Amino acid sequence: SFVIGADCVDVNDRACTDVCPVDCIYVGDRKSYINAAECIDCGACEPECPVEAIFVDRTARGDDEKMAFVEDSRAFFSEILPGRSEPLGNPGGARKVGDLGVDTEFVAQYEA
Ligand code: F3S
Ligand code: F3S
Numbered sequence: 788s789f790v791i792g793a794d795c796v797d798v799n800d801r802a803c804t805d806v807c808p809v810d811c812i813y814v815g816d817r818k819s820y821i822n823a824a825e826c827i828d829c830g831a832c833e834p835e836c837p838v839e840a841i842f843v844d845r846t847a848r849g850d851d852e853k854m855a856f857v858e859d860s861r862a863f864f865s866e867i868l869p870g871r872s873e874p875l876g877n878p879g880g881a882r883k884v885g886d887l888g889v890d891t892e893f894v895a896q897y898e899a
Contacts, residue, residue: 788821788823788826788828788843788844789821789826789828789830789832789833789841789842789843789844790821790823790841790842790843790844790847790853790856790857790860791803791812791818791819791820791821791836791840791841791856791860792840792841792842792852792853792856793840793852793853793856793897793899794836794838794839794840795818795819795836795838795840795841796817796818796894796897796899797817797818798818798837798838798840799814799815799816799817799818799819800836800837800838801814801819802835802836802837803819803832803833803835803836803841804819804832804881805835806831806832806835807826807829807831807832807881808827808829808831809825809826809827809829809880810880810881810882811825811826811880811881812832812881813863813864813875813878813881813884813887814881814885814886814887815863815887815888815889815890815891815894816887816888816889816890816895817890817894817895817897818840818890818894820860820863820864821841821860822864822877822878823844823860823861824864824877825877825879844857855893859891859893859894862891862893863875863890863891864876864877866891868887868889868890868891869889869892869895870889871889875887
């Protein structure tokens with residue numbers, strides 16, 4: 788599965804969101820997040836990112852920072868985000884939920 792990593796933080800360019808055929812890239816405050824359950828692994832997003840923030844999860848093995856973003860990408864959908872009453876889950880499309888304007892605790896506090 789594809790994951791958005793550290794380089795997206797405070798860039799949040801969103802070029803990737805325009806090309807995703809299943810609209811599974813959700814826009815947070817400092818970065819965006821791919822929903823692994825909805826992603827069909829087409830890879831269209833990866834070359835679109837101007838800061839090359841998107842990677843394949845299996846390439847994160849042995850890289851603690853990348854692994855942290857793999858896990859954080861799951862947490863974004865499974866945990867209750869600040870200001871919300873329930874987990875986001877798998878909404879089935881980012882456009883219909885709009886910009887979420889919120890991040891996981893990990894990303895909110897992330898310093899490069
Ligand atoms: Fe982030 Fe790159 Fe997409 S900066 S929002 S992963 S185009
Ligand atoms: Fe979409 Fe990228 Fe997955 S374009 S389907 S998030 S590989």
